[in-house]
Amino acid sequence: MAAPLALVLVVAVTVRAALFRSSLAEFISERVEVVSPLSSWKRVVEGLSLLDLGVSPYSGAVFHETPLIIYLFHFLIDYAELVFMITDALTAIALYFAIQDFNKVVFKKQKLLLELDQYAPDVAELIRTPMEMRYIPLKVALLQCFPQCYFSCLSDIPVSVPPYLVCPRTPLSPPAAVHTCENEEQGLLDLFLGVCHDVCGKPSGNRLPLLLPSQLLGFHPRSLWLYCWVSPDFKLSCAVKEGLSVPDLTPNIGLFWYFFAEMFEHFSLFFVCVFQINVFFYTIPLAIKLKEHPIFFMFIQIAIIAIFKSYPTVGDVALYMAFFPVWNHLYRFLRNIFVLTCIIIVCSLLFPVLWHLWIYAGSANSNFFYAITLTFNVGQILLISDYFYAFLRREYYLTHGLYLTAKDGTEAMLVLK
Amino acid sequence: MGLLSDPVRRRALARLVLRLNAPLWALPVAWLERTMRSVGLEVYTQSFSRKLPFPDETHERYMVSGTNVYGILRAPRAASTESLVLTVPCGSDSTNSQAVGLLLALAAHFRGQIYWAKDIIFLVTEHDLLGTEAWLEAYHDVNVTGMQSSPLQGRAGAIQAAVALELSSDVVTSLDVAVEGLNGQLPNLDLLNLFQTFCQKGGLLCTLQGKLQPQDWTSLDGPLQGLQTLLLMVLRQASGRPHGSHGLFLRYRVEALTLRGINSFRQYKYDLVAVGKALEGMFRKLNHLLERLHQSFFLYLLPALSRFVSIGLYMPAAGFLLLVLGLKALELWMQLHEAEVGVEEPGGAPGPSVPLPPSQGVGLASLVAPLLISQAMGLALYVLPVLGQHVATQHFPVAEAEAVVLTLLAIYAAGLALPHNTHRVVSTQAPDRGWMALKLVALIYLALQLGCIALTNFSLGFLLATTMVPAAALAKPHGPRTLYAALLVLTSPAATLLGSLFLWRELQEAPLSLAEGWQLFLAALAQGVLEHHTYGALLFPLLSLGLYPCWLLFWNVLFWK
Numbered sequence: 001m002a003a004p005l006a007l008v009l010v011v012a013v014t015v016r017a018a019l020f021r022s023s024l025a026e027f028i029s030e031r032v033e034v035v036s037p038l039s040s041w042k043r044v045v046e047g048l049s050l051l052d053l054g055v056s057p058y059s060g061a062v063f064h065e066t067p068l069i070i071y072l073f074h075f076l077i078d079y080a081e082l083v084f085m086i087t088d089a090l091t092a093i094a095l096y097f098a099i100q101d102f103n104k105v106v107f108k109k110q111k112l113l114l115e116l117d118q119y120a121p122d123v124a125e126l127i128r129t130p131m132e133m134r135y136i137p138l139k140v141a142l143l144q145c146f147p148q149c150y151f152s153c154l155s156d157i158p159v160s161v162p163p164y165l166v167c168p169r170t171p172l173s174p175p176a177a178v179h180t181c182e183n184e185e186q187g188l189l190d191l192f193l194g195v196c197h198d199v200c201g202k203p204s205g206n207r208l209p210l211l212l213p214s215q216l217l218g219f220h221p222r223s224l225w226l227y228c229w230v231s232p233d234f235k236l237s238c239a240v241k242e243g244l245s246v247p248d249l250t251p252n253i254g255l256f257w258y259f260f261a262e263m264f265e266h267f268s269l270f271f272v273c274v275f276q277i278n279v280f281f282y283t284i285p286l287a288i289k290l291k292e293h294p295i296f297f298m299f300i301q302i303a304i305i306a307i308f309k310s311y312p313t314v315g316d317v318a319l320y321m322a323f324f325p326v327w328n329h330l331y332r333f334l335r336n337i338f339v340l341t342c343i344i345i346v347c348s349l350l351f352p353v354l355w356h357l358w359i360y361a362g363s364a365n366s367n368f369f370y371a372i373t374l375t376f377n378v379g380q381i382l383l384i385s386d387y388f389y390a391f392l393r394r395e396y397y398l399t400h401g402l403y404l405t406a407k408d409g410t411e412a413m414l415v416l417k
Numbered sequence: 418m419g420l421l422s423d424p425v426r427r428r429a430l431a432r433l434v435l436r437l438n439a440p441l442w443a444l445p446v447a448w449l450e451r452t453m454r455s456v457g458l459e460v461y462t463q464s465f466s467r468k469l470p471f472p473d474e475t476h477e478r479y480m481v482s483g484t485n486v487y488g489i490l491r492a493p494r495a496a497s498t499e500s501l502v503l504t505v506p507c508g509s510d511s512t513n514s515q516a517v518g519l520l521l522a523l524a525a526h527f528r529g530q531i532y533w534a535k536d537i538i539f540l541v542t543e544h545d546l547l548g549t550e551a552w553l554e555a556y557h558d559v560n561v562t563g564m565q566s567s568p569l570q571g572r573a574g575a576i577q578a579a580v581a582l583e584l585s586s587d588v589v590t591s592l593d594v595a596v597e598g599l600n601g602q603l604p605n606l607d608l609l610n611l612f613q614t615f616c617q618k619g620g621l622l623c624t625l626q627g628k629l630q631p632q633d634w635t636s637l638d639g640p641l642q643g644l645q646t647l648l649l650m651v652l653r654q655a656s657g658r659p660h661g662s663h664g665l666f667l668r669y670r671v672e673a674l675t676l677r678g679i680n681s682f683r684q685y686k687y688d689l690v691a692v693g694k695a696l697e698g699m700f701r702k703l704n705h706l707l708e709r710l711h712q713s714f715f716l717y718l719l720p721a722l723s724r725f726v727s728i729g730l731y732m733p734a735a736g737f738l739l740l741v742l743g744l745k746a747l748e749l750w751m752q753l754h755e756a757e758v759g760v761e762e763p764g765g766a767p768g769p770s771v772p773l774p775p776s777q778g779v780g781l782a783s784l785v786a787p788l789l790i791s792q793a794m795g796l797a798l799y800v801l802p803v804l805g806q807h808v809a810t811q812h813f814p815v816a817e818a819e820a821v822v823l824t825l826l827a828i829y830a831a832g833l834a835l836p837h838n839t840h841r842v843v844s845t846q847a848p849d850r851g852w853m854a855l856k857l858v859a860l861i862y863l864a865l866q867l868g869c870i871a872l873t874n875f876s877l878g879f880l881l882a883t884t885m886v887p888a889a890a891l892a893k894p895h896g897p898r899t900l901y902a903a904l905l906v907l908t909s910p911a912a913t914l915l916g917s918l919f920l921w922r923e924l925q926e927a928p929l930s931l932a933e934g935w936q937l938f939l940a941a942l943a944q945g946v947l948e949h950h951t952y953g954a955l956l957f958p959l960l961s962l963g964l965y966p967c968w969l970l971f972w973n974v975l976f977w978k
Contacts, residue, residue: 338750342743346865353869361602361873362670363715 004138005096009089016088020081033351036311037248038064041080048077061247099137099326102295128329139325246272246310251369253351254312255377258370279308296391299323303384307377314348317380333390336382343379347372444507444543449486452521457528458488458539465551465566470803470950471817473943475509476544483543485552489573490527490537500536501703502579502671503696506545506662515584515678517541519689523696534704536573542662549581549662550952557669562953578608578703578710579673580696581662588686589678591622591629592695596674596719598664600955601654601874604672606713606725612674613722615698621691625722626650627679643720645924650719652921654876657956658948665952672710716875728875735871738882742864745890749857756850783851784858787973791966794832798961801828802946822942829911832969852894852977859970863889866963877956880917881964884908894977901975909968910960914941 019025028034029041037043047063050056051070057063076083110127249257256275260268282304290297299320306316331337350372357364446462453460466482491497503523505516524539542548551566556576594612596603616623624630626649631639659665661675678692716728802824809820863885871878888908892901906912915938922929922937929937949957 338747342746342861345861346868349865349869350872353872357872360668360670361715362711 008142009092013085013089016085032251033253033314036252036313037250038311044073048074095140096137099140103136136325140322244276252311253373256310279305307380330390330394333393334386336386340379340383347376444484446484446486449541453488456525458490458524459571460488461571462486463552463555463567463569465564467547467564471806471821473818473947481544481547483548485542485548487538487540489571492533492536493531495534497536498574499577500538500573501700502538502540502576504540504581504662506542506549508545512585513583515587516582519693523693538573546662546665549665553665553669562951576671577706579666579671581675584678586680588688590681590683590686591624591679592616593624593627593677593679594674595660597653597660598667599659599952600657601876602667604674605710605715606717607710608672608674611699611702615695619691619695621687621695630721647718647720649924651876652917655880657954735879735882738886739864739868741886741890742860746857746860749853753850753853784855787855787970791969794969795962795966798828798965818943821946822939825942852974856974859967863967884913889971892971892975905971905975910964
């Protein structure tokens with residue numbers, strides 16, 4: 001499987017290189033759907049030049065990344081494109097191997113449960129075979145070929161940076177976490193999750209309740225010492241506060257900006273809390289329900305973060321969409337996939353059109369853009385809940401049989417309560 | 418196409434002109450500068466040059482260069498933060514010289530007044546719209562179209578509104594207004610109402626598309642004329658051409674109109690004093706603006722000068738057309754889904770049997786080939802004509818403009834003849850699923866494109882929807898294939914363009930014969946490509962990169978084996 005993966009990587013790197021050199025690079029790096037105030041590369045460059053002038057980068061409202069980014073890119077700023085491309089490629093490789101391992105574990109578990117006769121007798125067609133799972137890792141690695149990933153590579157710190165470049169960027173943990181979940185290396189899991197999730201203060205899939213409070217506060221105890229060592233004047237408040245208190249209301253594909261743009265100051269704290277709770281709130285119920293399926297839990301959690309976080313971008317969306325091939329077998333239980341796919345594609349295309357109509361043509365206003373944002377997020381939420389439903393339904397069928405009969409012998413319908 | 422379509426003759430003429438060392442006509446820059454300065458304006462010039470993608474009829478050369486002259490009347494008591502523009506585009510002949518005279522007279526009159534709160538810029542551009550585009554780009558410090566121009570030395574603040582003037586004679590019978598701008602953008606309706614108000618105040622006749630308003634809306638004539646005007650406006654907006662200098666101002670959020678003086682056979686003629694009074698009234702009213710014009714409609718259609726149809730009334734029509742595509746796509750999805758379920762039924766027997774192939778059946782992989790090939794054809798249609806014009810002129814005795822157009826048509830027709838038999842991956846159980854999946858994707862693609870187009874340029878979106886939606890919904894490999902093929906060819910983007918040209922001239926009561934129509938069609942193609950490269954008009958890329966590949970997908974569906 002090395003050859004197809006290598007081919008995918010070569011194609012991805014070529015397209016990225018071509019895009020970097022073209023005139024599209026500037027155009028895309030300014031788009032609001034792609035960059036957010038937290039992750040914009042322009043702001044990183046600004047922060048680094050402030051540092052060169054001897055001013056603390058956190059003194060203005062421009063730079064909101066953690067000090068590790070400063071220290072990393074201080075030396076690599078001239079090679080930024082290369083760094084982004086390499087990290088994207090490494091992510092693809094990491095995801096590939098992670099999903100390969102996951103598939104092996106799933107297959108082993110399935111065999112074990114089959115031998116233990118835990119499954120109902122007529123669920124043969126729901127059992128997964130190695131044949132159909134063979135190409136899944138490759139399809140997941142195709143994440144790098146998503147247009148969204150190209151765009152986010154061009155304009156902000158890329159969506160995924162491998163774990164061994166200690167770079168605090170949100171979704172770097174999935175590959176690491178997948179690895180460590182399966183290898184039961186709890187300590188490593190902690191470290192990755194902790195170090196890598198504090199920028200936006202968003203926890204990722206995590207089945208250790210102990211980590212939850214610190215995740216909520218946006219950092220991990222073990223990474224604190226790292227920060228203290230790295231930068232003594234690191235203001236814990238800066239990077240975390242930005243993500244939590246949402247002071248910058250540039251339009252993006254999230255739900256926060258419009259709401260807080262029209263709200264009085266008096267109420268904003270309350271509503272900030274309400275909105276931010278949405279991100280964290282589903283962790284515990286999901287952890288309880290999905291305690292035997294950590295990877296699915298992580299997938300759902302990443303998706304929820306991508307939808308509800310304060311400054312989402314298309315890169316975050318692309319990341320959880322990369323995991324769809326892993327749940328290919330749920331396709332037959334998805335109820336609304338056609339409508340939802342249409343909604344998401346239509347909204348993705350309408351984002352730039354309505355932005356143009358609002359900002360450049362002047363014949364629309366922010367309501368139109370926010371309507372598309374709302375529709376896009378509703379589509380995403382319905383998609384995630386559809387997948388959740390499909391997953392639960394398959395689990396139910398596996399244990400109770402595919403052809404259900406009610407007490408009087410007629411065919412029964414499964415209803416989600 | 419013209420006398421100079423023979424490259425040998427053209428080269429000879431070019432050599433002769435070079436020897437004479439005299440351009441065919443040039444703007445009298447020095448005289449304009451002197452006159453404007455004597456009136457009391459701050460005068461500046463700007464030189465620009467542009468390499469055209471191919472030499473067309475009006476500019477018989479690749480390199481077009483010229484000079485714009487503009488004078489700024491500074492407001493006596495304000496801070497020069499806002500300005501108004503009165504522009505006179507001068508082409509390669511002196512048809513607009515009367516307008517220059519009126520401009521200078523107005524400048525002299527305005528200079529003596531004390532009530533100006535905004536600066537007024539009097540702009541005379543060379544080469545019509547090219548000069549205007551160069552000036553606008555330099556004024557706003559952007560480079561959208563690759564024009565090389567010298568930077569402007571004098572500026573006057575944010576432009577609030579602009580009026581472009583075209584007068585070819587010193588008496589007019591009526592003043593005509595043009596509203597459609599680049600890519601179908603329209604000025605705020607308030608500006609049009611302003612124009613009409615001041616014409617009526619001065620007793621000047623104002624016309625739209627050269628015709629007076631119908632007075633009698635109760636009988637059938639009035640509404641019929643209104644319908645004619647409306648359809649003409651739809652066609653003009655759909656073409657995406659800037660019908661006058663004002664069209665280029667609209668892109669920079671400057672509300673602008675073009676006023677043309679018409680000298681027809683009417684008995685009562687107005688002299689330029691009346692026109693000047695109307696313009697003065699308009700400028701004085703615009704002087705009072707506290708904020709940019711935004712209160713009235715930006716998206717409207719005009720059946721008459723004093724009536725309009727707002728977007729809320731006509732957008733649902735486009736919505737319903739796109740709904741047809743959506744419903745058809747849904748139907749295909751249900752059919753595909755039923756086919757899957759039907760196929761899996763026999764395999765549902767209990768016991769460890771070999772699980773069936775993944776239920777995506779005709780996976781996405783088999784659709785990639787037709788999509789890629791269609792997009793590649795579209796890309797070829799977009800890129801090759803201009804790139805290959807030199808090769809074409811070397812091998813064939815045609816001029817560059819003709820070479821571009823003929824290459825366009827050749828690639829278009831080549832797409833028709835391209836058979837696609839990408840049905841290798843279709844499972845033997847359901848041979849229909851290949852074309853159904855392709856048609857599903859093509860329907861969604863078409864609906865998306867038409868939706869996006871309709872949002873930015875409603876007329877274009879609607880026109881394309883009315884022609885392409887029925888054909889697209891009906892296309893299928895079974896049934897009367899020749900009939901569907903004919904329908905599909907008749908509704909292809911090029912045929913729509915041809916048909917709308919005939920319709921346009923029909924509505925203008927100057928019907929075309931077939932040969933004339935064909936000539937006009939070729940000229941329109943050349944104009945479309947040229948305008949895309951010089952002003953950034955979007956019709957050509959939309960049709961070649963967006964709709965033509967989509968149409969090719971339906972062609973593939975129709976000829977699916």
